[in-house]
Structure formats: structure tokens, C-alpha cells
Amino acid sequence: MKTACIEGNVIVRPMTARIGAEIEGVDLTCSLELKTVKEIRDALLRYQVIFFRDQPLSHEDHLRFGRSFGSLAIHSGVSGLPDYPEVVAIHADADSKFVAGENWHSDLSCNNEPPLGSILMMNTVPDYGGDTCFSSMYAAYEALSEPMRHFLDGLTAIHDGEHVYRPIVGNNGKTFPCSEHPIVRTHPETGRKCLFVNQSYTTRIPQLSKHESDAVLSMLYRHCMAADFQVRFRWRPNSVAFWDNRCTQHQAIWDYYPAVRSGFRVTISGDKPF
Secondary structure (H helix, E strand, C coil): CCCCCCCCCCEEEECCCCCCEEEECCCCCCCCCHHHHHHHHHHHHHHCEEEECCCCCCHHHHHHHHHCCCCECCCCCCCCCCCCCCCEEEEECCCCCCCCCCCCECCCCCCCCCCCEEEEEEEECCCCCCCEEEEEHHHHHHHCCHHHHHHHCCCEEEEECHHHHHHHHCCCCCCCCEEEEECEEECCCCCCEEECCCCCCEEECCCCCHHHHHHHHHHHHHHHCCHHHEEEECCCCCEEEEEECCCEEEEECCCCCCCCEEEEEEEECCCCCC
């Protein structure tokens, strides 16, 4: 593991008009200068998800890079590695019955304080397939009609981890978070409004009847999947994705079975949506 490096110029290459950028000129296997960390954070806030190529991170590198942006969270649904509890393995192969993130979601939105963001490094990827799609919830909110935005602004939604993680861990006595968050949240750093519901965790809108809630949520889920809100990332070995969980959703595409797709993720602690 390197402890220092010579910084190059940080180069930011936007990938779409609404979301996503590739970052060049940075070596994440070494300690970064504060100026570089700020440039990366600025890029994250602007583009919502950023990508790095050719970054063979050790677990120590991964943890250090994540801690540059805040404290790291222990995943509330699944266990981390025995020696690195903040690091969660993301793995699929011929024996997998499902894959992590197969449905559109915002990571751990069931938590009372959902994560600020996540940093995923893939070291083994299939020859084809296995992309991840990210969708801008800024764009999704701004594309709604003014009457719909006004209607949603005062509503909340329930986000529940029980049905997501119980099939994974079984009946082992563990309980999972269930929280109530505004449907439209304000990003604590940019001040922009964005939608904050997702089909993986969100179960109902308590201010509405079940029939009304189901209809509104179904409409919002479909709306958030619009292709023009999205960027699609093709993984290569040792690629890294860093996304802002507060204003994006993502989906891992499982179109590579029975090939292996494997890597590790750390999660940066966040705060209560408002």
C-alpha cells in the first residue's frame, strides 16, 4: 500500500447531460491531498455518480478513500468481511440465486439516516454484461409537472428493510430498519430537491389510502426509470464507482449468468433526509 503519491491533474469527463462523469488523473491506491479530495467531492455533487478506471484497491486503500468523505457505516442488512466489517463483498457466480442490487434502489433508504454514498470496486467482471445503471433523482423530480411536485412535497413514505434482507439472512432473530422519509428530499449540500422513493425499500405513503398509495408509488417508480435520467456504466477489472445515495438510484443488470462478477463496497454515513 502506498502512503503518498504525486498528484496529477484531476480530469472530469461528463458522460451525459444530466448524470455521470469519469475521473482521470487520480491514483486511489495512495493518500490524496485535500485539494484532490475536494475536487472529487465537487465532481460527485455536480454529476451525482463518478467513475474511476484502473484502480486496484486493497481493502486498506478502499477504506482510506471512503473515509476521505466521511465516517464509514456498517451495513444494516448484511455482514461485512470478518477483518474489515465496513467492507461488504458483492459477488455473483453460477451458484447465485439472485444478485445484490438487481432492482432499482437507493442504498439502505430503510435506515433512519441513509448513507451519503457508496464506493464500489469491481475486480472481476464478465467478458460482457454486468453493467450498472444510475438514475438522477434531481432530473426525475424536475421532470414532474408543477401540480404533481406540489402534491408530493408534503408527503412521506415508509422504507422497510425486512422484505429485502429476510430472504438473504433467514429467520435468525435479526431485525431490520424501517423508517419514514419525505418523498421529496432536499440535498443537504446542494440544496436541490429530488425524489426519494424506490421500488426495493419503499412500501407505502401513510397519508394516502392503500389504493392511492400503490398507484402513486407505481407511477413514481416507472417515472424514475426513464432512460433520459440515466447513465449506464460498463465495468472493467479494477473500475470504481462512487455514487451520491441522496440523489440517485441504481440497478445492477444480471445479464451475465453464469459468469463471475465480484468486488467490494464501502458505505459512507449520511444523515436524516429533510
